[in-house]
Amino acid sequence: MTTDVAVVGSGPAGLAAATAAAEREVSVLIIEREIELGGILQQCIHNGFGVEIFAQDLTGPEYAQRYIERARQAGVQALLDSMVLDVLPDRRIYVTNPRDGIVEVHPKAIVLAMGCRERTRGALAIPGTRPAGVYTAGTAQRLVNIEGYMPGRRFVILGSGDIGMIMARRLTFEGAVVERVLENMPYLNGLSRNYVQCIRDYNIPLEFCRTVAEVRGRKRVEAVVSVAVDEQRRPIPGTEEVIPCDTLLLSVGLIPENELSRRMGIHMDPATGGPIVDERMGTSLRGVFAAGNVVHVYDLVDWVTRAGEVAGRSAAEHVLGLDRASGKRIRTVAGKNVRLVVPQVFGLDALLEQGVQLQLRVRQPIEEKTRLTVTAETKELFRKTLRYVRPGEMIQIEMEPRVGRWLENTDSVVVDIAKAD
Numbered sequence: 001m002t003t004d005v006a007v008v009g010s011g012p013a014g015l016a017a018a019t020a021a022a023e024r025e026v027s028v029l030i031i032e033r034e035i036e037l038g039g040i041l042q043q044c045i046h047n048g049f050g051v052e053i054f055a056q057d058l059t060g061p062e063y064a065q066r067y068i069e070r071a072r073q074a075g076v077q078a079l080l081d082s083m084v085l086d087v088l089p090d091r092r093i094y095v096t097n098p099r100d101g102i103v104e105v106h107p108k109a110i111v112l113a114m115g116c117r118e119r120t121r122g123a124l125a126i127p128g129t130r131p132a133g134v135y136t137a138g139t140a141q142r143l144v145n146i147e148g149y150m151p152g153r154r155f156v157i158l159g160s161g162d163i164g165m166i167m168a169r170r171l172t173f174e175g176a177v178v179e180r181v182l183e184n185m186p187y188l189n190g191l192s193r194n195y196v197q198c199i200r201d202y203n204i205p206l207e208f209c210r211t212v213a214e215v216r217g218r219k220r221v222e223a224v225v226s227v228a229v230d231e232q233r234r235p236i237p238g239t240e241e242v243i244p245c246d247t248l249l250l251s252v253g254l255i256p257e258n259e260l261s262r263r264m265g266i267h268m269d270p271a272t273g274g275p276i277v278d279e280r281m282g283t284s285l286r287g288v289f290a291a292g293n294v295v296h297v298y299d300l301v302d303w304v305t306r307a308g309e310v311a312g313r314s315a316a317e318h319v320l321g322l323d324r325a326s327g328k329r330i331r332t333v334a335g336k337n338v339r340l341v342v343p344q345v346f347g348l349d350a351l352l353e354q355g356v357q358l359q360l361r362v363r364q365p366i367e368e369k370t371r372l373t374v375t376a377e378t379k380e381l382f383r384k385t386l387r388y389v390r391p392g393e394m395i396q397i398e399m400e401p402r403v404g405r406w407l408e409n410t411d412s413v414v415v416d417i418a419k420a421d
């Protein structure tokens, strides 16, 4: 099978990439392992999607439907119920599905948009028995919203990630009791908006600096033991509390789904868990682009869509031979209190032509006036004062073309975030 651009994954990143590429008159094939397009949005039936892009408060499936229609109108083809098993560095893709067995696809460019998956009990090594009733929050979301099953009646949720907080509210709507949300850090791991709308508005108890020390139960979860942790996240003996419940949900972080990217030999960033990308969402393999949660975990679907559009446009330009000449490259370095910066590299030409957008996350929250600076050598290129910074909230900044002239004799910029004087 041949196509100009192949997109792996049909979540908001893949749909936006496919549409943007097809609008540039190249042929596009989306390959998706599920039986319908839309990715994780199909199970997110709550509202809050599309506030930036549509200035409307849509549910996940409504947001997905708008992009599915755009993709269809642009002429995007889809191979559904089809799992990509392998992608070779020369861009040959091996797909399997129940109709055709193994299919080989030969695209001229690829967009990787496989999203991410949740960390499980195994990743945390929670002690105790192994009864039924331990789920990731996303699995519970799928069971309740798509399959129509309630996974339990009395819940404890570990982690204050967005999916966990959204599920705390959803389960409450369905008549369940959420006994506790436990967070081992001293701060929230998701968006403040979700704390207000999903936890505080429903009086669900959220406790910081506490974790699950043990799961109890023979066939089914009967209780979890919660324990306080010190500053090094070590359990503090004597602070245990037995919380009777029948289900434990884990909302303890997402891992970009990059087995394919790694096997292709794409250069990865340990800080994001995703491929190193440039301002065009190009990876270290020519003609291979990446977008969405596979690159780094976003908090708003709108930014995932924007990244997808950039990747799709770049893939089409590659096919049409319109790739920008590879000029001087500048690295972005995560400095003081910065956990990650994306893109990890950008072209000086791109900065001089249209500016460059950087996305970053902090390591530690600062709940007071904070200064973000971008410096090259000793020259300050960018400065912004923020009211606060939180690990659960991504920061986005735009570097203007005019700062490019300071970068001719350097090959990196450093981003720092610290309390304002």
Ligand SMILES: Cc1cc2nc3c(=O)[nH]c(=O)nc-3n(C[C@H](O)[C@H](O)[C@H](O)COP(=O)(O)OP(=O)(O)OC[C@H]3O[C@@H](n4cnc5c(N)ncnc54)[C@H](O)[C@@H]3O)c2cc1C
Binding pocket: 008, 009, 010, 011, 012, 013, 014, 031, 032, 033, 034, 038, 039, 040, 041, 044, 082, 083, 084, 085, 113, 114, 115, 116, 117, 118, 137, 138, 139, 141, 162, 163, 166, 254, 257, 260, 291, 292, 293, 294, 298, 299, 300, 301, 304
């Ligand atoms: C379980 C879960 C629940 C979430 N819930 C919410 C929420 O309630 N609210 C919210 O704002 N955000 C939520 N998010 C965040 C959400 O993931 C992002 O906002 C956004 O949907 C990411 O888009 P994406 O296109 O990068 O990935 P996804 O939407 O995850 O799409 C990736 C797609 O790639 C496909 N795929 C992966 N590997 C292969 C392969 N080898 N072959 C073929 N297809 C493949 C997957 O089936 C999937 O359809 C959730 C994330 C997860 C993981």
